[in-house]
Amino acid sequence: MKSVFLLQLQRLRREPILVLSMMAMTFGFVFLLGGMGSGDRIEVPIYFDEAISQSGQEELLDRLNQSDTFVFQTTEEAAAEKQVALGEITYAIKAMPDNYRMLVAADDPNQLLVNQYVQQVYADELRLQKAEAAAGDTDFRKKVDSLLADAPITLTGLTAEGESDSAGYDQKNQFLFGMTLFFSIYTVILSLGKVAEEKRTGTWHRVILSPVRKFQIYIGHLSYAFMIGFSQILFIFLSFKYVFNYELGNHFEAIVLTVACYTFAIVALGMLMLGLVKSLEQLNALVPIVSVSMAMIGGAYWPIEAVSNNIILAVSKVLPMTYAMDSLKGIALHNQNIASLAEPLSIMVLFGVLCMGIGVNLMERTS
Amino acid sequence: MLETTNLNKAFKKNKAVIDVNLYLDKGESVGLLGPNGAGKSTTISMISSLVKPTSGDVTWHGKSIVKDPNAIRLHLGVVPQEIALYKELSASENLKFFGKIYGLKGKALQDQIDKVLGIVGLAERKDELVKHYSGGMQRRINIAVALLHEPEFIIMDEPTVGIDPQSRNYILEMVQKLNKEKGMTVLYTSHYMEEVERLCDRIYIMDHGKIIAAGTKQELTSILSSEETIFVELDRSYPELVTELREIDGVLRVVETDKGIKLITPKNSRLLGNIFQAAERQQAQLISVNVQVPTLEDVFLHLTGRKLRD
Numbered sequence: 001m002k003s004v005f006l007l008q009l010q011r012l013r014r015e016p017i018l019v020l021s022m023m024a025m026t027f028g029f030v031f032l033l034g035g036m037g038s039g040d041r042i043e044v045p046i047y048f049d050e051a052i053s054q055s056g057q058e059e060l061l062d063r064l065n066q067s068d069t070f071v072f073q074t075t076e077e078a079a080a081e082k083q084v085a086l087g088e089i090t091y092a093i094k095a096m097p098d099n100y101r102m103l104v105a106a107d108d109p110n111q112l113l114v115n116q117y118v119q120q121v122y123a124d125e126l127r128l129q130k131a132e133a134a135a136g137d138t139d140f141r142k143k144v145d146s147l148l149a150d151a152p153i154t155l156t157g158l159t160a161e162g163e164s165d166s167a168g169y170d171q172k173n174q175f176l177f178g179m180t181l182f183f184s185i186y187t188v189i190l191s192l193g194k195v196a197e198e199k200r201t202g203t204w205h206r207v208i209l210s211p212v213r214k215f216q217i218y219i220g221h222l223s224y225a226f227m228i229g230f231s232q233i234l235f236i237f238l239s240f241k242y243v244f245n246y247e248l249g250n251h252f253e254a255i256v257l258t259v260a261c262y263t264f265a266i267v268a269l270g271m272l273m274l275g276l277v278k279s280l281e282q283l284n285a286l287v288p289i290v291s292v293s294m295a296m297i298g299g300a301y302w303p304i305e306a307v308s309n310n311i312i313l314a315v316s317k318v319l320p321m322t323y324a325m326d327s328l329k330g331i332a333l334h335n336q337n338i339a340s341l342a343e344p345l346s347i348m349v350l351f352g353v354l355c356m357g358i359g360v361n362l363m364e365r366t367s
Numbered sequence: 368m369l370e371t372t373n374l375n376k377a378f379k380k381n382k383a384v385i386d387v388n389l390y391l392d393k394g395e396s397v398g399l400l401g402p403n404g405a406g407k408s409t410t411i412s413m414i415s416s417l418v419k420p421t422s423g424d425v426t427w428h429g430k431s432i433v434k435d436p437n438a439i440r441l442h443l444g445v446v447p448q449e450i451a452l453y454k455e456l457s458a459s460e461n462l463k464f465f466g467k468i469y470g471l472k473g474k475a476l477q478d479q480i481d482k483v484l485g486i487v488g489l490a491e492r493k494d495e496l497v498k499h500y501s502g503g504m505q506r507r508i509n510i511a512v513a514l515l516h517e518p519e520f521i522i523m524d525e526p527t528v529g530i531d532p533q534s535r536n537y538i539l540e541m542v543q544k545l546n547k548e549k550g551m552t553v554l555y556t557s558h559y560m561e562e563v564e565r566l567c568d569r570i571y572i573m574d575h576g577k578i579i580a581a582g583t584k585q586e587l588t589s590i591l592s593s594e595e596t597i598f599v600e601l602d603r604s605y606p607e608l609v610t611e612l613r614e615i616d617g618v619l620r621v622v623e624t625d626k627g628i629k630l631i632t633p634k635n636s637r638l639l640g641n642i643f644q645a646a647e648r649q650q651a652q653l654i655s656v657n658v659q660v661p662t663l664e665d666v667f668l669h670l671t672g673r674k675l676r677d
Contacts, residue, residue: 003467007453010464014455014496202451205417206512210468211441 004207004220005227008194012228019187019228026183026236034175041071042110042171045092047080052097060095064121069171070114093118098126112306170333176246177328178300180236181262181321185291188229188263189270189283195221195363196280218360222267229263249332257338258327261348265320268355275362298322320348368393368552369414369439369520374423376409383409385576387423391520391554396546398567399556400667406576407556408448411522414554415445441469444518448525450505451512454498458489458508461497462515469516483511486541503534510538514545520552521545527562535562542566560664570663574671584663591661591669594619595634598659599642600627602652611645620668627654631661631669 012019046064048057057074064072072093075083080092080103090108094101100118104111132140198204207217237255240246248255273290277283295301297312298321307313316322323344330336338345369391376384384406391397401407412418414425416436425432427439452461459480466476484490487507497505506526513521523542527535543566545551557563563570564584572580572587580587601608609628613621617638620631632638639656646653661669 003464007464010460011453011455201454202447202449203453206445206447206451206465207468209415209417209440209443209445210465211437211470212468 001212001216001220001223004212004217005224008191008221008224011194018190019232022183022187023232023236026179026232027239029179029183030176030236030240033179034172041067041069042114044070044072044114045075045080045083045089046072047075047077047092047094049094049096052095056097057095060125063125064118067117070117098122110306113303170247170329172246173248173329173332174303176237176240177325177332178295180233181324181328182291182295182300184229184233184263185266185269185294186287187232188225188266189273189287189291191225191228192221192267192270192274193280193283193287195274196277196283200280222271225267225270226263229266230259233259233263247332249335251331251335251337254331254336254338254341255328257345258324258331258341261345261352262320262324265324265348265352265355268352268359269320271359271363272355273359275359275366278366294319294321299325318351320351323348368428370426371410371414372424372426374410374413374425375421376406376413376418377421383576384413384420387573387576387578389571389578389581391552393519393552394546394550395569396542396553396555396567398563398570399554399573400558400560400563400570400663401556401573402558402671405573407573408524409576410573411445411524411554411556415443415522416440417445439520441516442519444513444516444521446510446513446521446523446526448528450497450509452497452505452508454505455496457494457496458484458500458511459493461508462493462512465512466515471516479515479517483514486514486545487511488537501534503530503537506530506534506538507541510541518551520554522554522556524556525558526555527557527559539565560662560667564663572663572667572670574667579670580666587663587666588661590666591631593634594631594661594665594669595636596659596661596665597630597632597638597642598624598627598655598657599630599646600654600656602654605649605651608645608649608651611649612642615641615645620672622668622672629665629668631665 044064046061048060052060061072061074064070075092077094080089080094083089084092084103084105087105090104090106091111091114092103093114094103100122102111102115102118128141128144131144137143195204198207204217208214234256237248237259241248241252269290273283273286277286297316298304298319299307299316300321304313304316304322304325307316327336327341327344330341371387371389374384374387375382387406387410389397389399399407399410409418413420416425416432416439419433427442430438432439453464456464462480462483463476466472466479471479480493481490484493487510489504489507489511492500492504497508500508510523510526513523526542527538530538539562542553542555546553546566553566555563555566567584569583570581570587571578580590604623605628606623609621609623612618612628612630615638617636618630618632620629622629630638630642639658642656643653659665
């Protein structure tokens with residue numbers, strides 16, 4: 001087992017291009033999609049109804065821009081309508097005194113999040129306006145602000161969704177987790193593809209004919225694939241945490257455990273795929289199909305909350321990607337610890353055990 | 368030492384090996400001869416414990432290796448038909464890995480690596496990556512891996528396929544030395560008749576999954592003791608001439624080769640006149656006509672009606 005594991009490391013040392021390219025792609029896509037520094041906030045074009053005064057517009061804009069996630073930028077109505085019509089932007093907000101309208105050109109995963117946020121701001125504002133009218137006090141707003149700034153009692157409401165102003169969404173972390181988990185699928189399964197390659201070149205049979213037991217050979221390959229996937233994900237997370245100052249919460253041990261469970265599930269999925277295919281070429285064709293669909297349905301490209309189709313949501317419930325993304329976001333955004341992640345972690349392990357059992361069985365049958 | 372009893376292997380409805388019975392005594396060099404698809408590789412896969420037979424048994428020193436594959440594995444070296452090496456690694460790295468999985472380590476492993484590299488004549492190039500080796504050198508390392516743990520019995524499955532005559536000769540000499548000087552038992556499969564003739568004490572001829580003849584070279588060629596081979600060398604192919612020659616009374620077999628037509632006829636059958644007449648009728652350009660003593664190739668042709676490399 002140790003010899004098989006070390007051999008794979010030796011082969012990696014000679015041909016590291018796969019792992020290095022997957023890591024480079026992860027870094028590239030996280031930077032490209034997640035953005036760096038302040039430019040990572042979601043830009044929302046907004047224009048105002050004539051019924052809102054200039055000061056009212058400024059106040060509303062200030063209130064909307066208190067979010068760390070969204071940045072609302074004023075535009076002209078005609079310009080916004082034209083841009084939406086031409087597809088240059090996918091949505092724009094028309095702010096009215098007691099309501100708002102969203103111009104939508106095409107489905108966008110951020111659209112739902114923007115809508116949720118604007119709805120919340122409007123609901124708060126209308127509640128304040130009603131209270132102001134009922135109080136009949138011209139300084140009501142100032143009093144509310146000063147009371148909120150120096151409240152005698154602070155009530156903190158904790159929910160499973162946390163207290164984020166964007167319903168648990170952070171674009172930077174979304175792409176960091178999503179892209180890292182997505183590209184790690186390639187690293188893990190293509191590393192396991194060495195088994196198919198060895199079967200083709202004959203080295204697999206040569207090793208089988210040695211006194212080494214078959215389960216030891218499997219464990220050697222599986223532990224290598226696990227180690228390489230696990231190390232890649234952790235290296236990327238540590239780089240973004242310590243070099244690029246990404247906020248990953250206070251429970252890094254929970255991240256490590258989540259990554260371990262996810263990597264195990266992907267290694268097992270790789271074994272299942274190896275059992276299903278007859279050649280390395282078939283495996284190479286299958287990997288992008290499986291990884292891209294899993295990333296799309298499992299919430300690696302966009303938050304699963306943005307999906308409303310019940311079938312897709314149901315499928316997502318059987319994918320390790322969904323649970324890994326949920327866990328990682330829970331740790332980074334809501335400081336969840338290992339105990340609170342028991343369910344998603346257990347599901348990933350269960351998924352892994354099932355796939356591994358079927359995969360090894362299929363492989364043994366085909367050989 | 369090794370014996371197969373009614374060995375059968377079927378892949379779905381296709382019977383690859385049918386009732387193969389063969390044996391090898393210690394120190395023997397035995398050839399398994401047959402055209403592509405004859406069932407040689409499947410037979411040796413079962414003998415080496417890689418593939419389980421559909422029925423029948425393989426015994427090693429009386430122990431069934433179908434029931435207990437480990438009984439033979441430590442004593443067996445296999446040289447597969449393909450280059451089963453990690454080509455991105457060097458020769459010595461390959462040998463180190465395969466040595467380790469056979470339980471060799473430390474100085475014993477290094478000594479064995481040096482020894483087999485010496486046998487295959489690649490000691491000075493051991494640190495080069497296998498992918499940079501020529502085909503012949505890769506074949507030699509392929510053999511070296513099988514020799515690393517000093518097996519008692521070695522199976523060589525067409526070890527000289529696709530290499531130059533010089534490398535082939537080197538490999539054949541090496542196998543001869545291992546058998547004669549080190550007493551290693553060799554099972555050698557090939558579709559090159561001259562290799563088997565040169566190396567093997569006894570020969571099994573396989574075709575369509577069955578053993579169709581067995582014995583020493585002399586025993587096998589004596590099958591054709593009452594026949595002779597006439598080889599007609601031609602300037603090009605004449606399919607109509609082949610048809611006409613088949614119709615001559617007394618001609619037992621006719622097969623077209625790269626350089627002409629081979630006929631097996633009863634000894635002293637005096638058919639040369641008929642052959643010349645047929646050639647004239649077909650306006651065939653004869654280069655030479657030879658009457659030869661039958662070879663193993665002719666035995667194969669006689670038994671199957673086909674050339675060995677068909």
